[in-house]
Amino acid sequence: AIQMTQSPSSLSASVGDRVTITCRASQGIRNDVGWYQQKPGKAPKLLIYGASTLQSGVPSRFSGSGSGTDFTLTIRSLQPEDFATYYCLQDFTYPWTFGQGTQVEI
Amino acid sequence: QVQLQESGPGLVKPSETLTLTCSVSGGALSPYSWNWIRQPAGKGPEWIGRIYSSGSAKYNAFLGSRVTMSVDTSKNQVFLQVTSVTAADTAVYFCARGPPFTSQYNYMDVWGKGTTVTVSS
Numbered sequence: 302a303i304q305m306t307q308s309p310s311s312l313s314a315s316v317g318d319r320v321t322i323t324c325r326a327s328q329g330i331r332n333d334v335g336w337y338q339q340k341p342g343k344a345p346k347l348l349i350y351g352a353s354t355l356q357s358g359v360p361s362r363f364s365g366s367g368s369g370t371d372f373t374l375t376i377r378s379l380q381p382e383d384f385a386t387y388y389c390l391q392d393f394t395y396p397w398t399f400g401q402g403t404q405v406e407i
Numbered sequence: 408q409v410q411l412q413e414s415g416p417g418l419v420k421p422s423e424t425l426t427l428t429c430s431v432s433g434g435a436l437s438p439y440s441w442n443w444i445r446q447p448a449g450k451g452p453e454w455i456g457r458i459y460s461s462g463s464a465k466y467n468a469f470l471g472s473r474v475t476m477s478v479d480t481s482k483n484q485v486f487l488q489v490t491s492v493t494a495a496d497t498a499v500y501f502c503a504r505g506p507p508f509t510s511q512y513n514y515m516d517v518w519g520k521g522t523t524v525t526v527s528s
Contacts (some may be wrong), residue, residue, distance in 0.1 A: 302468075333512075333513065335513070335514050335515070337452075339452075343520075344501050344518035344519065344521055345444075345452060345501075345503075345510075345515075345518060345522055346502075346518070347514055347515060349450050350512050350513070350514035350516075351512045351514075354512070356514070356516060382494075388451060388452060390454070392512075392513035392514070395465050395467070396454060396456075396466075396467035396468060396469070397454040397467075397513075397527045398454065399451050399453070399454065400451070401451055402451045
């Protein structure tokens, strides 16, 4: 199975900060990566698919980039509602695999 | 607006079979795909598998031959069955909608709230 190595595992940031989270795939996966946000006790929420396509209704401060093995999720200006855990997911080949998650804390 | 609702027994004894139902409202099963994901407490999500409304399915090998998914289009429901459960199967189980087979991309855009399953005697 393809491994997705996500970093950092946690970070502390302030409202208004620019935040960057990265995922590295153990082999090339084109641009078949999604990014999901999860708040405690809730289901994950789709933010980005196809590495860079913003899901409908998701604020434009979220953006994704990358292809091949290296991918990035950027939050341009962190808002209070953005404090959550973020996961990358490769859907290039079965089995789909998630990164370990990045907890974004105040 | 499509909504998903997972349901199941909550508590299952070791070695028994777990059966979960994902009830879809506000939209049809076809032509979408349907995924099951689980998340042990304090850990990241694990993708279990996906099934198309046609019944064609792909499973994650970590469950081996213990997992089966099925659909009932007349009832707008998707099912997950896991046999011979152990404590390691204790988790929150989510169902999530994926795109049709013809989509260029994969994603899971609508999720249920999840149902907690505990395996214990």
